[in-house]
Structure formats: C-alpha cells, structure tokens
Amino acid sequence: MEVICHCGNVHIELPSISEEVGQCNCSICRRYGALWAYYSPDEVKTVFTKEKTVFYIWGDREVEFHRCPLCGCITHYITTPKCDERIFAVNMRMAENDILEGISVREIDGQGSDDGNR
Numbered sequence: 001m002e003v004i005c006h007c008g009n010v011h012i013e014l015p016s017i018s019e020e021v022g023q024c025n026c027s028i029c030r031r032y033g034a035l036w037a038y039y040s041p042d043e044v045k046t047v048f049t050k051e052k053t054v055f056y057i058w059g060d061r062e063v064e065f066h067r068c069p070l071c072g073c074i075t076h077y078i079t080t081p082k083c084d085e086r087i088f089a090v091n092m093r094m095a096e097n098d099i100l101e102g103i104s105v106r107e108i109d110g111q112g113s114d115d116g117n118r
Contacts, residue, residue, distance in 0.1 A: 003094040007071035010053060012090055013045040021092050021103050026110030028058070028065065032074045035105065036089040041078060044088045 001014045018037035053066040053075055062083040067074050079087045
C-alpha cells in the first residue's frame with residue numbers, strides 16, 4: 001500500500017492499510033485536518049522523487065510534523081528520541097477515497113492534553 005502527496009514528490013510505502021485512523025483535536029492536528037494511521041518507523045518506507053520533506057516541531061519537541069516542500073501536503077509525523085514511544089503516523093488524507101471509505105475514524109481528545117497552544 002502506498003500513499004502519495006499531491007505533487008507526487010513524497011511516496012510513503014505502508015505494510016498494510018490501517019483498520020482505523022485517529023482524528024485528533026489538538027491545536028496542530030485540528031489545523032492540519034489530518035487522519036493519522038499509526039505504524040512503527042521500521043515498517044514504513046519514505047521515498048522522495050525531488051526533495052526531502054521539511055518539518056515543524058513545537059512545544060515539548062517530541063513530534064516532528066513533516067510536509068512536502070513542493071505542494072505543502074502534511075505527509076506524516078514522527079516522534080523524536082525525546083519521546084518514550086517511537087511512532088510514524090501517516091496522514092491518510094493522502095490516500096484515495098475508496099481506501100478511506102473502509103477505514104473507521106477514532107476521535108482523539110488531544111486538546112485536553114496539549115500545552116495550551118489553542
């Protein structure tokens with residue numbers, strides 16, 4: 001399974017289609033409008049056709065939010081070594097609609113746990 005950013009620069013190869021995605025309401029995920037599928041970093045392969053992703057990190061500095069520098073799509077986030085758990089979360093909004101239709105959405109209340117940046 002593969003998801004691709006709008007311009008085709010970022011390809012993320014996944015081991016399988018997730019049965020569930022998370023929709024978080026924290027200050028950043030709410031703005032991004034992402035649907036996150038969670039994987040271990042060693043399960044995912046990222047390929048760039050032109051340029052590597054750039055990332056934004058804030059607050060507790062535990063999560064890097066990556067985007068394509070060409071089309072601007074939020075592609076994924078990864079936890080940093082500062083975080084106890086290693087996560088590679090893929091923005092499934094990059095998947096085709098027929099794939100998204102079969103995936104359930106779990107609401108995540110990240111707003112109650114972020115550091116007040118609302």
